[in-house]
Amino acid sequence: MIGNQLTVTVDESREMQKTKVLVVDDDHAIRRFLRTSLTAHGYDVFTTATGEDAILQTINLQPDLLILDLGLPGINGIEVTRRIREWSQIPIVFLSVQNQDSDKIEALDAGADDYVTKPFSIGELTARLRVARRHMQQEEEQLVFVKEKLRVDLTARVVTFDGKEVQLTPTEYDLLKVLIKYAGRVLTHQQLLREVRGAGAQTDTHLLRVHMSNLRHKIEEDPTNPQFILTEPGVGYRLRIDI
Amino acid sequence: MIGNQLTVTVDESREMQKTKVLVVDDDHAIRRFLRTSLTAHGYDVFTTATGEDAILQTINLQPDLLILDLGLPGINGIEVTRRIREWSQIPIVFLSVQNQDSDKIEALDAGADDYVTKPFSIGELTARLRVARRHMQQEEEQLVFVKEKLRVDLTARVVTFDGKEVQLTPTEYDLLKVLIKYAGRVLTHQQLLREVRGAGAQTDTHLLRVHMSNLRHKIEEDPTNPQFILTEPGVGYRLRIDI
DNA sequence: AACGGCCGTTAAGAAACCGTCAAGTTTTAG
């Protein structure tokens, strides 16, 4: 009786916490190694060998994490990443062999979150998985910013005003992003410039004024009388929030 | 046995709460008056008559508060303040007579926390002592200051009065910020001006009056009868706080 | 009662700041 109760309790609590991870690798040995060691670390592990199946399984299983071998036969890991990123923000950690930097960069650009170089320890991998997952959860806090006619999709990096998509330059988007991140707070010229240029940026407020002007003409109904980006004379700017 | 234990416990707790205060005055009548009345208010009172002894006693007794007569024989109260401030941040409240503004300012600039003008009531003195001590205790910086209808968010740099946003100029905000930082304490004209302009600012009290007037019109219900920013004639300003 | 110090208020000129347009330069994409 007592033993039974205990078992049930433990099972339930584990099931709640268990993270579903899909392992994609054509090497049978690696699949088996990851299945056993990740299961021992408390993950709920699924495996597949091909890129096509990886995409299908991601749709069906809705895993919380994806571990992807870069050197897959057929459509490779980079292509898998690119296709999944079109509709999902699932954290993707890929496995690569050494001396494959160009592929690593390409994969990260395609939307992968991190990579682990073979050979790797299981501790290193699980550490990367935890970071990727935590990063994912933080991003989820605020995926889309909506206020009146303005809509900013921070995951897709799409900005629409009054339903129509507006094209922002990288600088304009970065400025808007940091304003949204600290919505309601006054950001000094220096803080904003630091976000746009490198950390060692000197205070060139004039540059900021030009960018803000351009940004306002894209997302404000009447740039003369801004509703979103407010000026704090002598200090900086802030995104208006309603109290 | 039990009685003994109880007695010890109570004594210890009282001993923990009691605030040690050192009174320095050459007038024997004032020493005696302060000893009796402050003891009645729960303070642990020590007295001395000279500045030299005040410094020695501060080292030996490690009091929590210092009450200092400005007109001491020998080294005067200002000099005592200056010397103690070289190594201690103990709150110092001094006693002065009227028409001694220049000495008050000098003592405050030397690092004293507050003053009481003779003749004074014991209630007024203990109130000042509580403020001075409270400021000492709260080391960490305040993030949001709220008092009645006034709300100052120091991280967002947003000020609201009665729920409505108030637009402060950089100078006005800086003044309010330093008043909040030293809430309850008197800040001399010079100390306030130093915060607004560079360190090498001459005492142009008139400039301060204009800024304070503008600030009051923004955050006071009735600027004629200010509830927050109080004027200390001849000395400076202070932000009123309730203990 | 007149005077002088101190304070608050208002107004006006000076200085600093901001937004916009336009032209020049660098970076990116094809």
Place this chain on the structure above:
DNA sequence: CTAAAACTTGACGGTTTCTTAACGGCCGTT
């Protein structure tokens, strides 16, 4: 390598903020 996009810089007019000056009220002293 070329063209387009993005970034940067400069100039100009309008606005906000700062500073200075002048006026009137309050209070204590002469």
